[in-house]
Amino acid sequence: MIRVAQATAFIRKCHIGLLALSLLLAACSSPQKAPTGKAKPPHNPNDGRYAHEKDFGPDEEIDLSHVPDAVPRYEVRTIAGNKNPYTVLGKTYHLIKDESAYKERGYASWYGKKFNGYHTSNGELYDMYAMTGAHKTLPIPSYVRVKNLDNGKSVVVRINDRGPFHEGRIIDLSYAAAQRIGIHKTGTGRVEVEIALPNDAPPIPLRAGKAVASSNESALPPGTYLQVGAFAQKTAAKQFAANIGTKLTYPLTIQSAQSPKEIHRVRVGPFTNAKSLQDARDQLARIKIFEAHVVYQ
Template identity: 75%
Template sequence: MLSMPRTGSANKIQKRNIALVFICCVLLAACSGNKPKSGKPTKSSEPYNPNDGRYEHDKDFGPSEDIDMSHVPDAVPRYETRTRAGNKNPYTVLGKTYHLIKDESSYRERGYASWYGNKFNGHNTSNGERYDMYAMTGAHKTLPIPSYVRVTNLDNGKSVVVRINDRGPFHQGRIVDLSYAAAQRIGIHKTGTGRVEVEIALPGDAAPIPRRADSKTPKNLEPALPAGTYLQLGAFSQKDSAQQFAASVGSKLTYPVIIKSAAQPKQVHRVRVGPFKDAKSLQDARDQLARIKIFEAHVVYQ
C-alpha cells in the first residue's frame, strides 16, 4: 500500500520547484538580453569612413633611413575616367559631411600639408589602388578622384605635382596629405607638416621632371638615375608563380622583366621591371603598367 506524502513535505517540494523555475527564467533572460558593449560599434552602425580610421600620424613612420627621392618624376596630369570608386558624394567622417568639388578647374587653396608613410604602404587607397609611399600621390578631402595638383611649399618655394587617389587628411587646417616621396621633394618629410599652396594641375600643365643640381649636366638631358634602378611589381615564395607572373606582364611591356631571387632570410622571388637609366623611361614604364591595371610598383635599387 502506497503512503501519501504529508502536506508539509508537499508544500516544501512545490516551493522548491517554483524557486528553481524562477532562477532558470532569470538566467535565460540574462543570456538572451543585450550583451555589454565592447566600445566598438558594429559594422551596421559605423558611419562611412573612406579611410577606416587612418591618418593617425603620431603612429606613422617613414623609412628607417632617408632615401633620396629627387629622381622620382612628378605625376603627369592626364584625362582619366572617374568612377564611383573613391567618389562617394557626399560622405561623412567624424561627424562632418564633405561634398566633392563639382568643377575643380580653378581650384587653389592654402593651408598645411602632411604626409603618410609605412603604416599605410601597400594598403588600399580610397579608390582601391594600393598606396605606394615612393610614388607621387596624395589625398584630398573634396577633389574628385583621380585629380592632379601642384603642391608648393610656401617656406622654400619647392613644388611637386601629385595624383590624388585617396581621401584625407581629416585634421583641422590640413588640406592635403602627401606620399613620403612628395613630402621629401618639397622638404616637409622631417617636420611632418608644412605651409603649402595647392592648385589644380591639368593635362599639358605639368611641372618639368626634376633635375639634379649639377651644373655640368646639359639642360636638355634627362636626369640620370642611380645604377640598378628598378620597379618592383611583387614578391613570391614560389618560383613558378613568379615566372608565370613575369611572363604575363612581360608580354605587355616594352621594358625587360626580371626575377631577382634570394634564399636568406627566407626564399623569395621578386619580379622587377628595368633597369632604368633616366626618370623619363621610369615614368613611361609606370604608364604602361597603369594601362594593365598595375599601380603598386615601387622603386628599388639592385
C-alpha cells in the same frame, strides 16, 4: 447615519489621494536608469584596416629627387572614389563641382608605410614612392601643384585618395612628394595647393646634366636599381630571386658585401628612365612586393 457615511467616503478619498501623491513623489525621487548600450562612435573607414597602428617612413634615407612630377591629363572619373556627399568621423563632405579655379593655403602632411600597398579611395594601390596625394573634396583623379611656402619648392601630384581628416590640414602627400618639397622630416608644412590642368605642368625636375626623352621618360642616373630584398645567406637571396624572376620582365641581380657583415641584396634593373622604373614598380605590386626602394650601384 447619512453624515457618518459621507464622512467615511471623504476619508477614503483622502487616503486614495495621499497614496497617489506618495507614489508620484517616489517615482520623481528614484534614481534614473542609465540608457542601455553605448553611443555608436563616428564612422572611421580606416578602423582595423591596416597592419600598423602608427605611420612611418622608409627604414633608411632614400633619395627620390629623380621621381618626376605627375603629368596632368584628362581622365575618366568613375563613381569609385567620388561618392558625393560622404561622411567620415561624423563630418559630411561635398565634392567641389568646378575645380578649375581651385587654390587654397593651409598645412600639408604625408602618409607612408602604414598605407603602402593598400587600396586608395578609387581602388588603386597606394605607392608612397609615386607622386600622389589625398584631398577631401577635389574630384578623383585631379592634379594639383603643391608649393612649400617656407622654401619655395613645389611638386605636381595626382589626387587618388581621400583625406587628410585631421583638423587644419588640406592635403596628404605621398612620401616621395613630401620629400621633394622638404616636409618629410617635419611631418607637416605650410603649403599652397593649386589645380594643375593638362598642358599646365612645369618641366620635370632632373639631376644636373640629364636630358628628357619625353614628359614621362626622364633620364635616371647610371646604375639606378630597385632593391627588393636583403639576406644574410646567399642561398636565400638566390631562392628569392628565382621565385620572383619569372614574374618580372626586368633583370634581377644579387649584390653581395662581406663587410661590416655579410649581406646579399636582390635588385631589379638597371633602369635608364623613370617610365621603366615605374613599370617595374607596377609589376612588383602585382606580386605583392610594395616596399622596393631606389638605390644607386
